[in-house]
Amino acid sequence: MSVDSRSLHVLTLTELARGIKEGEFSALELTETLLRRIEAHNPGLNAFITVTGEQALASAEAADKARAAGNAPVLNGLPIVHKDLFCTSGVLTTCGSRMLSDFVSPYDATVVARLKSAGAVTLGKTNMDEFAMGSSNETSWFGPVANPWNRDRSPGGSSGGSAAAVAARLVPAGTGTDTGGSIRQPAALTGTVGIKPTYGRVSRYGMVAFASSLDQAGVITRSAEDAALLLGVMAGFDERDSTSVDQPVPDYLAALGTPLEGLKIGIVRQHFDEGLDPQCAARIRESLEVLRAEGATLVEVDLPNLELSVPTYYVVAPAECSSNMSRFDGVRFGHRAADPEDLLDLYCRSRGEGFGAEVKRRIMTGTYVLSAGYYDAYYLKAQKVRQLIGEDFRNAFGQVDVIAGPTAPTPAFALGEKTDDPITMYLNDIYTIGANLAGNPGISLPCGFAEKLPVGLQLVGPHFAEEKLLNVAHQYQLLTDWHKACPGGFE
Amino acid sequence: MSAAATRNAASEWEAVIGLEIHMQIATASKIFSGAPTTYGAEPNTQASLIDLGYPGVLPVLNEEVVRKACKFGLAVNATIAARSVFARKNYFYPDLPKGYQISQYELPIVARGELTILDEEGREKRIGITRAHLEEDAGKSLHSSLDEYTRIDLNRAGTPLLEIVSDPDLRSAKEAVAYMRKVHTLVRYLEISDGNMQEGSFRCDANVSIRRRGNERLGTRTELKNLNSFRFVEKAINFEIERQQEVLEDGGAVVQETRLYDSDLDETRPMRSKEEANDYRYFPDPDLLPVVIEEAFVESVRETLPELPDAKRQRFVEQYDLRPGDAEILTVSRALADYFETAAAHSDPKLAANWILGDLSAALNRDGLEIDDSRISPEGLAELLARIADSTISGKIAKDVFDAMWAGEGTASEIIDSRGLRQITDASTIEAVVDKVIEANPGQAAEYRSGKDKLLGFFVGQVMKETKGKANPAEVNRILKQRLNS
Numbered sequence: 001m002s003v004d005s006r007s008l009h010v011l012t013l014t015e016l017a018r019g020i021k022e023g024e025f026s027a028l029e030l031t032e033t034l035l036r037r038i039e040a041h042n043p044g045l046n047a048f049i050t051v052t053g054e055q056a057l058a059s060a061e062a063a064d065k066a067r068a069a070g071n072a073p074v075l076n077g078l079p080i081v082h083k084d085l086f087c088t089s090g091v092l093t094t095c096g097s098r099m100l101s102d103f104v105s106p107y108d109a110t111v112v113a114r115l116k117s118a119g120a121v122t123l124g125k126t127n128m129d130e131f132a133m134g135s136s137n138e139t140s141w142f143g144p145v146a147n148p149w150n151r152d153r154s155p156g157g158s159s160g161g162s163a164a165a166v167a168a169r170l171v172p173a174g175t176g177t178d179t180g181g182s183i184r185q186p187a188a189l190t191g192t193v194g195i196k197p198t199y200g201r202v203s204r205y206g207m208v209a210f211a212s213s214l215d216q217a218g219v220i221t222r223s224a225e226d227a228a229l230l231l232g233v234m235a236g237f238d239e240r241d242s243t244s245v246d247q248p249v250p251d252y253l254a255a256l257g258t259p260l261e262g263l264k265i266g267i268v269r270q271h272f273d274e275g276l277d278p279q280c281a282a283r284i285r286e287s288l289e290v291l292r293a294e295g296a297t298l299v300e301v302d303l304p305n306l307e308l309s310v311p312t313y314y315v316v317a318p319a320e321c322s323s324n325m326s327r328f329d330g331v332r333f334g335h336r337a338a339d340p341e342d343l344l345d346l347y348c349r350s351r352g353e354g355f356g357a358e359v360k361r362r363i364m365t366g367t368y369v370l371s372a373g374y375y376d377a378y379y380l381k382a383q384k385v386r387q388l389i390g391e392d393f394r395n396a397f398g399q400v401d402v403i404a405g406p407t408a409p410t411p412a413f414a415l416g417e418k419t420d421d422p423i424t425m426y427l428n429d430i431y432t433i434g435a436n437l438a439g440n441p442g443i444s445l446p447c448g449f450a451e452k453l454p455v456g457l458q459l460v461g462p463h464f465a466e467e468k469l470l471n472v473a474h475q476y477q478l479l480t481d482w483h484k485a486c487p488g489g490f491e
Numbered sequence: 492m493s494a495a496a497t498r499n500a501a502s503e504w505e506a507v508i509g510l511e512i513h514m515q516i517a518t519a520s521k522i523f524s525g526a527p528t529t530y531g532a533e534p535n536t537q538a539s540l541i542d543l544g545y546p547g548v549l550p551v552l553n554e555e556v557v558r559k560a561c562k563f564g565l566a567v568n569a570t571i572a573a574r575s576v577f578a579r580k581n582y583f584y585p586d587l588p589k590g591y592q593i594s595q596y597e598l599p600i601v602a603r604g605e606l607t608i609l610d611e612e613g614r615e616k617r618i619g620i621t622r623a624h625l626e627e628d629a630g631k632s633l634h635s636s637l638d639e640y641t642r643i644d645l646n647r648a649g650t651p652l653l654e655i656v657s658d659p660d661l662r663s664a665k666e667a668v669a670y671m672r673k674v675h676t677l678v679r680y681l682e683i684s685d686g687n688m689q690e691g692s693f694r695c696d697a698n699v700s701i702r703r704r705g706n707e708r709l710g711t712r713t714e715l716k717n718l719n720s721f722r723f724v725e726k727a728i729n730f731e732i733e734r735q736q737e738v739l740e741d742g743g744a745v746v747q748e749t750r751l752y753d754s755d756l757d758e759t760r761p762m763r764s765k766e767e768a769n770d771y772r773y774f775p776d777p778d779l780l781p782v783v784i785e786e787a788f789v790e791s792v793r794e795t796l797p798e799l800p801d802a803k804r805q806r807f808v809e810q811y812d813l814r815p816g817d818a819e820i821l822t823v824s825r826a827l828a829d830y831f832e833t834a835a836a837h838s839d840p841k842l843a844a845n846w847i848l849g850d851l852s853a854a855l856n857r858d859g860l861e862i863d864d865s866r867i868s869p870e871g872l873a874e875l876l877a878r879i880a881d882s883t884i885s886g887k888i889a890k891d892v893f894d895a896m897w898a899g900e901g902t903a904s905e906i907i908d909s910r911g912l913r914q915i916t917d918a919s920t921i922e923a924v925v926d927k928v929i930e931a932n933p934g935q936a937a938e939y940r941s942g943k944d945k946l947l948g949f950f951v952g953q954v955m956k957e958t959k960g961k962a963n964p965a966e967v968n969r970i971l972k973q974r975l976n977s
Contacts, residue, residue, distance in 0.1 A: 087547045100546065107540060109547060206547040213777035241549050242779050320777055323579050326590020327544040331643070343641075347583055370581070370772035379774060 008033045009169040010486070013078055013226035016172060020067065020077045027067070027077025031060035031121055034079050038123065038170050041490065045146045047155075047165040049084045050092045051124040059121040066119065075233060076119035081174040083159050084125040085132060086112050086217075087206040095208050096128040096140035096158075099328050099335045099354030109206020110238045111175060111217050118233045123171055126161030130356045132182055132210040133321070134158050135428045136418065139358040144415050147190060148487040149453055153412035156186030156428075162220045163190040168490040173221045173230055177207055179214045180313050181407075181432025184444035187220050188407035188456020191446040191485060193473065194220045195227045198463045199439035200245035202231075203238030209324045211317035212243075214436040223483055224445060224473035228252035231466060247464065255467040256474045261295035263472065266400035268303050271431060277410040279450035284406050287447035287457045290479055291404070291472070301396040301403065305388045309433045310426060312389065315369050315382035316437070321359075322366025328354060361422065390438040397462040402472055406431050407444040407456035435460045443469045446482040454485070504739075505704045506732045507712075508661035508697060509621075510724075512674055514653045514684045515628070515692035516559050522627050522651035523550030523593065530690050534644035538630075542649040544588030549778050552577075556651045557782060559683040560600045560625055561792040563653060566681055566799055567620050569604025571789050577625075577779045581772045586630035586643050594654075596773040599624035600782065606677070607801065608669040610662075618670050619658030626652050647691075653683075659698065659709070664728035668721050671695060676800050680825050694719040699731045701739070710735070711745040715752050715759055727752035731759050803828055811840035817848060826862045830869045837873035839880060846872060850890065854897050866897050875903035883907060884914050888960060916963045918970065921954070924962070925970050928953045939975050947971060 008030050011019065019025050035053050042048050056079070063077030082088060085095045087105035094100045108116065116122070129139040137145040137160030145160040147153040148168040155164040162174030163186035176183040178196035187194025195218045202217040209215060219230045232253065237246040265288065272281055292298055330336035330350025337349030355363070369378035396403060408428055418425040435442040440460050447457035457476075461469045477483050521528055524541035541548045564571045578596035601623035610616045630645035655674060661667045675693060678684040686693045700712035715731055718724045730752075735745050750759040798806070800822050807818035807828075821831045821844060834843040851872065855865060867875075875892055878884050884892060884907055895906045907913055915921060928950060929936050939946040947968075954967050 085547075093546070095546070103546070105546070107545075205549050208546040209778075211777075240551060242551050243549075243777070319774060323581050323591050323772070323774070326581060326583065327546070327588060329583060329585075329590060331585050332543060332588065333545070343585065367772065370774055372770045372772075375772075375774075 005029045005033050009037055010491075011172070012223050013172040013221060013229060014223065016078055017075070017229070020063075021072070023067075027060040027063040027121060028057065030077065031056050031079060031123070034123060034171055038165075041168055041170055044151060045148060045164050045168060045170075046143050047127055047145050047161040047168070047170065048081070048124045049094055049096065049127050049142050049161070052091055052122055055091070056121050056123050059116075063119055063121060073117070073119040075115065075229075078120050079123050079171050079173075080115060080120045080230075081123050081126050081162055081165055081171045082112060083128050083162050083174065083176050085128060085177060085208040086125075086175060087208070088112050088122070088125065092125065093208070094125070094142070095132070096130045096142060097354065097356065097359070098141040099351075100208075100333075101141060101335070103334055105206075107206065110203035110240065111234050112206065114233055114236075115175075115230070120233075126159070126165055126174055128161055129158035129182075130359050131208065131321075131325070132158040132177055132179055132215075133358050133362055135181070135185060135425055136413070136415070137161065137186070138415060138419055139356055141356060146415070147412045147453075148490055149191065149412065152414055153453065154189065154415050154417075156189035156408070156412065158182040158186075159194070159220060160186045163187055163192055163194065166190070166192045166220050166222060167487060169486065173219055173226055175217060175234075176220050177210075177215055177217050178432075178436065178442075179210050179216075179317060180436050181429040183218045183220060184432050184442055184456070184458060185408050185429060187444040188446075188458070189412040189454065191454030191456075191482070191487070192220050192222055193224055193227050193443065193445050193483060194218065195231065195443040195466070195469065196435065196441060197231065197235060197466050198245075198441045199436075200243055201441070201464065201466065202234050203236075203241040203244045205238055205240040205244075209320075211320040212324065213320060214313075214317060216436070224443070224470050224477055225253070225256060227443070228256060228470045228474070231470070235466075245464075250467050252467055252470050255471050258471045258475075259295065260291060260472065260475050263291070263296040263402070264400040265291060265296050265298050266301035266396050266403040267298050268301060268306065268403060268405055270303070270306060271405035275409050275427070275430065276406055277450060280406055280408075280410060280455050283448035283450060283455040284404075284457055287476065287480075288404060291476060294475065294479065299400050301400055303389070303392040303396060303434065305385060305392050306434050308385050309389055309437055310430055312382045312385045312437060313429070313433045314365070314426060315378050316386060318362040318366030319370050319379050319382075320366070322363045322370065325355070325359065325363050330354070358422075386437045389434055393434070393438040393440055393460075393462075401461070401468060402465070403460045405458055407458040408432075411450045411453035411455055431458060439463060441466050441469055443473050445473045445476065446485070447476075447480070448482055449485075454482075502736075503704050504701045504732075504736050505706075506662055506664075506728070507659045507700050507702065507709055508663075508667050508728060509659040510655075510657045510661065510667055510671060510695050510697055512655040512657075512671065512693070512695045514655060514674075514678055514686075516556055516651040516653055517682070517684050517692075518553060518555045518559070518651055520553060521649035522553050522556050522625065524649055526649065528650050530687075532646055534642070534646060537646040538648055542588065542645055544590075550593060550776075552779060552782065553651065556625060557600070557784070558792055559681075560623065560653055561784065561789060562681050562683055562796065563623060563655070563678065564601035564604060565789070565793055565796060566677055567601075567604030567606055569601045569620060569623070571784055572598060572600050572602060572782075573784055574598065575600040575624075575782045575784075577776045577782070578773045579776045580626075582769050584629065584632075585641065586632045586645065586648070588630065588645060588648055592627060592629060593776055593779070594626035594773075595624035598781075600784075606670065606673050608666065608673050610669075611665050616660075616666070618660045621656045621658050623653050623655045626654060628652050659700075664725040664732070667697060667728055668725050671721060671724055673800075676823055680797055680800055682797075688719050688721075691719060695724060697724065697728055697731075699728055699735070700745070701732055701735045710739075711747050713745065713747065713759075714749045716749055716762065718752055723752060723754050726754075726757055727759055730757060734759065797825065807831075811835060811844070813841065813844050817844050820848060824862065830862050830865070833869035834873045834876070837870065838876035842876050842879070843873065846876065846893075850893055854893075866899065867893070871896060871902060878903050878907060882914055882916060882963060884912055885960075885964060888912050888914070912961060914963050915958055915961050916966055918966065921958075921962055921966050921970050922974070924954050924957050925950075925967070925974050928957065929974060936975060947975075950975070
């Protein structure tokens with residue numbers, strides 16, 4: 001079968017892998033096709049901060065040679081993009097910030113290195129909320145990203161660039177990071193699949209830290225199968241990250257054939273309270289019915305402390321953020337104020353000019369909660385609540401295999417709608433934050449539409465149950481076509 | 492507080508001192524990166540991306556650092572924490588790349604230990620060790636007087652440190668120095684630090700307060716920063732005690748502050764408040780897991796403990812019958828103690844101790860050498876001492892032989908032979924010389940015989956002169972008396 005190179009963009013990563021392997025098209029043809037699409041569509045989306053065309057073409061040629069030589073690695077010639085906080089040797093790594101707008105990393109993040117050595121071809125670095133702090137992609141120094149489903153809408157954040165690029169068929173897969181929902185929420189808002197693995201499953205080395213105890217790398221794809229393929233390469237112990245867990249990586253693809261018969265799905269009543277958009281609620285209930293029809297049982301579970309997750313998160317995350325951002329001081333790298341009068345002036349102006357409002361807000365919040373006299377009341381208390389939330393999840397997973405519910409309370413909201421109201425913006429992560437605080441894996445997958453905008457179904461599993469999440473998502477995608485829907489103008 | 496407080500020269504004031512010793516742990520690589528710790532390299536050549544605090548990098552704990560901290564803890568009878576936690580100490584400074592220092596705060600690796608020192612009256616005194624915690628060192632800021640720039644050298648950034656905090660058990664500058672020396676000796680015994688003070692591997696801060704004698708309540712303390720020699724510790728503390736005394740006697744109050752010791756002016760003065768008014772916002776470092784130490788690990792470290800200084804000193808006194816003071820000096824370093832034991836194995840131990848503490852120490856000092864670089868090996872010294880013991884040479888001649896050995900002229904026996912220094916013990920040879928001397932000095936002989944005993948010394952001198960000092964002194968005395976009295 002011969003494939004028209006003009007339609008390569010509609011194929012999933014799994015389909016592309018087969019096509020390259022079978023010689024239906026070359027990695028170079030594929031890369032050229034996608035680079036042309038990026039050139040045509042990105043100006044309207046602003047999904048990319050950097051497009052690495054030349055390097056991509058060179059890697060694609062190398063991939064074609066590897067195939068000819070018979071030593072093609074698992075992701076040979078497959079295109080991918082990286083959220084712009086993964087360090088990439090010799091390429092800009094801006095974190096969506098003026099602070100690092102000229103920063104070229106001298107090394108590759110472990111995730112980048114693993115995907116590269118598996119043969120993946122990097123097409124570029126994607127836009128994001130500044131230092132991953134945001135839920136709408138509007139805090140980026142490089143401007144907001146448009147949602148391909150409606151360009152007046154936000155694609156979500158902070159991994160909004162990767163999500164928009166994947167939704168618009170500019171690339172079949174992109175990496176992301178998820179500290180409070182930054183992979184799952186944009187996946188939900190753009191009709192893509194986004195997985196946040198268990199904390200410690202994927203190395204954080206080379207991933208510029210926002211909140212170290214919550215950050216986790218994952219991927220955004222168009223199918224669960226593609227996510228399984230990539231996660232298998234990205235996951236695993238890294239001796240350069242002390243918090244990565246030394247536990248074997250299962251064959252995620254092999255686990256995708258498990259039937260749903262007997263699966264116990266936990267439903268959290270509070271997830272369906274008044275905060276959830278009624279149309280989104282309807283889509284979630286419909287998707288649960290699809291799973292039940294296949295033999296899964298729905299069990300109500302209680303996560304009594306879950307309502308405390310947003311305030312807990314907004315103590316813990318800013319605390320770690322305030323410390324993590326300290327290295328950006330204008331001394332060794334990053335933005336440096338012109339003609340500083342003295343050291344204090346160098347610090348104040350470099351940071352004042354380099355960071356945007358949301359980053360400053362979190363640095364100040366974090367500094368406050370760690371200060372003498374406030375530490376016990378805020379940081380320590382939040383850590384205790386975090387323990388309780390973790391226990392809630394452990395108890396729930398004593399009864400059920402996965403917990404299912406909405407990823408976000410509403411479909412994509414309008415750009416500019418929430419920028420003046422940080423609290424409303426923060427509440428957008430109300431369903432996703434719990435998994436970060438407890439370290440559990442979560443996945444979001446498309447499950448229908450509300451007002452012509454995608455709705456995401458979230459599945460959360462016990463620690464290291466990525467196999468299960470990917471399988472349930474895959475089974476659902478065998479039964480439905482929501483993940484195949486393409487935004488108008490990007491067919 | 493201990494009632495055995497040292498009297499401070501009849502003063503009504505009593506000083507209360509605690510030391511924080513910052514000791515560099517000797518490891519090939521840094522505490523959280525694989526970069527080398529070599530001292531004195533070109534600026535910024537020993538710093539990896541981790542030491543530079545680059546975006547995205549993460550720390551990984553060097554296990555050797557943990558092992559050495561445990562070793563210290565065991566040597567001071569402390570508790571090794573089954574679980575200790577690294578925390579971030581947040582503050583901005585250009586030579587602190589991450590904007591925080593990774594240290595230990597609430598849960599240090601070593602807690603509640605002790606050491607014994609000798610106080611100023613020579614009595615044993617127990618000094619508590621509150622804690623010892625691991626941390627990374629910062630880099631260096633080099634302020635130039637030639638231009639307006641400050642240059643940053645991050646070679647030292649990430650060097651492993653053990654901060655050893657004493658209880659406020661010290662009562663004088665001398666005690667503080669005795670304690671610091673004790674720790675210094677100990678860590679070199681344990682081979683966990685080179686203790687090099689010039690290179691900053693061993694430095695300390697002192698917390699000093701004073702109170703009226705008999706008063707239980709502690710006075711307001713000041714912290715003296717960065718004392719990098721024993722002499723400076725003593726001088727800075729003494730200056731500070733006097734300063735506080737004057738303030739209080741003038742009706743003033745001591746301000747709690749950090750003060751810097753200026754060795755050029757021999758005074759302490761307050762650091763600018765900007766440099767110290769910090770809320771460090773400590774919190775557990777989320778990049779590092781808690782350090783969990785199992786009993787088996789502690790036992791494996793315990794097996795590597797050498798004989799410790801106190802035990803060795805005690806053994807030297809008992810096994811070699813040395814004076815306690817001599818044993819103390821000989822055990823100040825493992826190298827010196829080993830030198831002594833090797834020499835003592837082949838000679839009279841007390842004689843060996845005398846020579847090591849006398850001539851050998853003098854020669855080493857004169858040439859600025861450490862015991863490891865001694866020009867005379869312990870076996871070589873033992874051979875020399877054996878020649879004294881078997882009367883081949885006298886103790887006096889031995890000093891010349893020692894000097895020749897030091898100058899590299901050969902072994903003791905070679906020098907004795909080549910220089911013809913073998914002692915004359917043969918009675919008939921000595922008799923012949925004695926007779927010749929008496930014959931040549933008939934006047935003195937007559938005087939001696941008429942009761943002027945003191946002239947014996949004159950005759951001994953003459954005989955020694957004739958024999959170039961080689962005659963056995965005891966034999967000379969015996970034969971002279973016999974001949975003069977006959």
